[in-house]
Amino acid sequence: MTDPVVIAHRGYAGVAPENTVAAAERAAADPDTAMLEVDVQPAADGTPVVFHDARLDGVRDGRPLTDAEGRVWETPLSDLRETRVLGTDQQVPTLADLFEAVPATVGVNVELKNPGTADLRPGESLPEAERETRRDLWAPFVERVVADCDAFAGEVLLSSFCEGALAAARDVAPEYAAAALVRNDLESGLAVARRYDCEAVHPPRNAVAGTALAAGSDAGPAGGKPSVDVLAVAHEEGRTVNVWTVENWVQFDDLAAAGVDGIIADYPGLGRVGGSE
Template sequence: MSSPEVLAHRGFAGLFPENTIGAATDAAAYEETTMIEIDVQPASCGTPVVFHDDRLDGTRDGRPTTDGSGLVWETSLEELAETHVLGTDETVPTLSALLEALPESVGVNVELKNPGSADLRFAEALSGTDRDDRRDHWAPFVDRVVSDCDGFGGEVLFSSFYEGALAATRDVAPDYPAAALVADSVEDGLEIARRYDCEAVHPPRNQVRGTALASESYGPIPADEPEIDLLEVAHEEGRTVNVWTVDTWLQFEQLAEAGVDGIIVDYPGLEKSVAPAE
């Protein structure tokens, strides 16, 4: 059994202040890190910044996510540059600044989180007319993101839960690999992956059949054994399967044994439970 590739979730968010330059560069220093997974959305001027939530005033484990407030896409770059993350000296970075700080030896999984609007269609396979509308909705922001990524010398993978984001990515940057993020519907996730010929699919950890994790709920995703064997189908279609998000070595080992290609993790070192292939 070979060990799956390691994607550092928000820059190993279990150890470092998520989605910051410090987290990304610290995560890149670990030998096992293949990619840094980050989230992007626009500041008020449209410049892509690296942040997960819609609002700056959320919480993580009871701690304020930042010392700021309000919607990210209504906040200026100047304010974001002074907004501290999780009580640290790290601030909300622009995408271009974070990429500039990373070595080209590590890849970046850029999750297209929000184009600057509450008008979204989460993890939903859309009809033809809706697809065109959603693609146009995302296109200006995706164009800004791709422009920033064009200057990075390492590998870049775009992913999203939103079909409109993937449609815009294929229009704006057809040469970049893309991944469909899957939520509670494996069928919809695979349909979207096929529609845009995505190189990868990214299911949650309880959507891989044949593992104990499939019988556990994960966030809003219920504890039901998936009817579709996503791993088998994706591999038959030539797509890589990277699973999100794992925070224990036991979870990592289960998914490695199932044969997934990559695992998005909150902590480094989890892959050490997997015996090297002989």
């Protein structure tokens, strides 16, 4: 049984409006929170803003995601600053705004979600001939993100599902730790992690072999045994394994028993109940 660090998914999206300053402040105040996880993409002027979906007019559990519409990267920053999230008084923040709200004692996992394009190609291990092009696509946005990260006194971890984002992060800011986010293709995710010598791998909760969760198909490999023991392989290669996204204490306990290093959770306090307290 390990004592995994707790990473607040979008600022504990299960109890607060995701990716907002209020969520970040609440999560950072919880004594169990080691790190916040947030998603970033550009406003129309390239300013990094904290938002998950490509469009503002999505839905979460039947509730409008915001009171606006359109693609995030086509929306002026001034409009985003007035956009309300999930029917609350919280606005879409800039990454700089969010960093100002987080104490240096809490780390921030900045997920590079989108550089401002509909052509993302997440989860792919790219052919060698395409890697430079995809890196160059991401580089201008990553440079803006890193400039905001440099103003934060705490720990920063850059992660992405997109190889181009990780390639740009390694070029622009090799001093920051990086994590390869993995979904369906575990082998490809591990290959990308090796290519950029990522300090961490972030697999879905049902990708950890030997757990009850491994039979699920809600994320990652569909049904049955994972094709590779991503936890064992990553640890053998010296990489940290942070698993996403955990929603209850039973899942937390199962993954802690398996030996994961970190758990990206939607709710606070999951490690204080059950067998992992």
